Amino acid sequence: MKKITIAEMAKHNGETIKLGAWIANKRSSGKIAFLQLRDGSGFVQGVVVKAEVGDDLFATAKGLTQETSVYVTGEVKGDERSAFGYELAVTGIEVIHEAKDFPITPKEHGTEFLMDNRHLWLRSRKQHAIMKIRNEIIRSTYEFFNDNGFVKVDPPILTGSSPEGTSELFATKYFDEDAYLSQSGQLYMEAAAMALGKVFSFGPTFRAEKSKTRRHLIEFWMIEPEMAFIEHAESLEVQEQYVSYIVQSVLKNCKLELERLDRDVSKLEKIKAPFPRVSYDDAIKWLNDNGFDDIKWGEDFGAPHETALAESYDMPIFITHYPIGIKPFYMQPHPERDDVVLCADMIAPEGYGEIIGGSERIHDYELMKQRIQEHNLDEDAYAWYLDLSKYGSVPHSGFGLGLERTVAWISGVEHIRESIPFPRLLNRLYP
Ligand code: ATP
Numbered sequence: 426m427k428k429i430t431i432a433e434m435a436k437h438n439g440e441t442i443k444l445g446a447w448i449a450n451k452r453s454s455g456k457i458a459f460l461q462l463r464d465g466s467g468f469v470q471g472v473v474v475k476a477e478v479g480d481d482l483f484a485t486a487k488g489l490t491q492e493t494s495v496y497v498t499g500e501v502k503g504d505e506r507s508a509f510g511y512e513l514a515v516t517g518i519e520v521i522h523e524a525k526d527f528p529i530t531p532k533e534h535g536t537e538f539l540m541d542n543r544h545l546w547l548r549s550r551k552q553h554a555i556m557k558i559r560n561e562i563i564r565s566t567y568e569f570f571n572d573n574g575f576v577k578v579d580p581p582i583l584t585g586s587s588p589e590g591t592s593e594l595f596a597t598k599y600f601d602e603d604a605y606l607s608q609s610g611q612l613y614m615e616a617a618a619m620a621l622g623k624v625f626s627f628g629p630t631f632r633a634e635k636s637k638t639r640r641h642l643i644e645f646w647m648i649e650p651e652m653a654f655i656e657h658a659e660s661l662e663v664q665e666q667y668v669s670y671i672v673q674s675v676l677k678n679c680k681l682e683l684e685r686l687d688r689d690v691s692k693l694e695k696i697k698a699p700f701p702r703v704s705y706d707d708a709i710k711w712l713n714d715n716g717f718d719d720i721k722w723g724e725d726f727g728a729p730h731e732t733a734l735a736e737s738y739d740m741p742i743f744i745t746h747y748p749i750g751i752k753p754f755y756m757q758p759h760p761e762r763d764d765v766v767l768c769a770d771m772i773a774p775e776g777y778g779e780i781i782g783g784s785e786r787i788h789d790y791e792l793m794k795q796r797i798q799e800h801n802l803d804e805d806a807y808a809w810y811l812d813l814s815k816y817g818s819v820p821h822s823g824f825g826l827g828l829e830r831t832v833a834w835i836s837g838v839e840h841i842r843e844s845i846p847f848p849r850l851l852n853r854l855y856p
């Protein structure tokens with residue numbers, strides 16, 4: 426008898442097979458038991474009919490507790506009533522390990538309890554669906570960039586200098602030197618782009634975010650493409666094509682997961698390039714005209730501003746040309762204005778906020794040096810970075826997409842903590 430996974434059942438319709446599985450849930454009457462089986466690859470209903478399997482096997486089925494691990498044998502049957510499309514007519518059960526008093530029962534639990542039990546909570550249908558969607562976003566990210574001639578490059582995680590200022594840095598020791606955990610691989614990716622043309626990275630980044638929001642993690646994963654000979658407007662086109670691509674990939678390959686999450690897919694189906702562009706100037710004006718008197722030109726948006734700005738669109742939007750004073754030192758100034766830079770943030774619809782920050786980078790040596798001085802950065806630490814604009818400098822652009830924000834948006838989950846297996850939050854380092 427063949428041992429298969431639940432995901433492979435469609436290829437074995439009508440056959441008798443063996444599955445390794447856990448009991449996710451169980452309902453039974455005097456004559457029939459319904460076992461919700463999960464094996465990591467998916468979920469399927471196992472049906473045990475007393476009249477067919479006999480008293481002993483039926484008693485075993487009825488006694489199965491939540492999260493008990495089993496080998497089950499049975500016949501794969503097409504079942505139009507279930508979203509999955511198949512069920513298992515069980516003919517044998519072998520208990521591997523009996524689980525007693527699994528803490529996460531089908532009833533409602535509080536968030537802190539679930540977070541304390543994150544290692545077990547991951548087994549739930551909802552968390553399973555989110556992790557599968559996360560995986561599909563990562564898979565389609567690699568596919569998109571590989572298909573478009575990008576090379577994957579891995580920047581270091583332990584660094585001596587950092588682009589984003591010092592307030593949110595995690596400091597550590599590197600033998601006798603001070604070191605920091607990476608907040609962004611960007612500067613290294615710029616160096617890589619000068620060597621390999623179009624590059625992308627995918628790795629963890631760390632920010633000591635002191636405020637609790639539903640959008641910020643302490644440890645999160647970023648996708649950071651960087652492109653030589655690509656100017657600001659061209660970079661926006663790559664960004665909208667990339668985000669459209671991952672949304673369409675999830676729609677195509679995660680139908681069951683989106684359904685399990687009750688995601689309104691009609692909202693995702695609309696996500697196709699091009700995305701609207703709104704200037705920072707217009708965004709401020711719109712906010713001030715619409716009752717937001719808590720922000721003026723020169724200030725960065727907060728979550729309520731981003732949510733309001735994106736609200737009237739059913740697409741992610743770009744907010745472009747932010748004031749030079751609220752953006753990092755390396756952004757290329759606007760050719761006709763010295764008060765704004767060639768940058769854009771991509772704001773997701775449905776209140777999920779900024780998912781991408783990107784810009785064209787300065788490629789003039791003197792200007793870069795001047796900006797480093799103006800920002801009071803340590804020139805010695807940036808000497809290697811200045812070399813990039815010294816030897817064959819070219820216009821180049823790049824961006825960073827936060828994976829967990831994107832997972833939260835596409836999955837439609839309220840809080841970013843559910844979009845990563847083991848979230849690191851202000852007050853949470855365990856499990
Ligand atoms: P925000 O304004 O929301 O704090 P940011 O402008 O500080 O974000 P960037 O430095 O532009 O963020 O980083 C690029 C992307 O990384 C952001 O667009 C977002 O998707 C993601 N990101 C930034 N900070 C966090 C965080 N603490 N947790 C999760 N994702 C984050």
Ligand code: MG
């Ligand atoms: Mg921030």
Ligand code: MG
Binds near residue numbers: 770779782
């Ligand atoms: Mg921001």
Ligand code: MG
Binds near residue numbers: 770779782
């Ligand atoms: Mg940003």
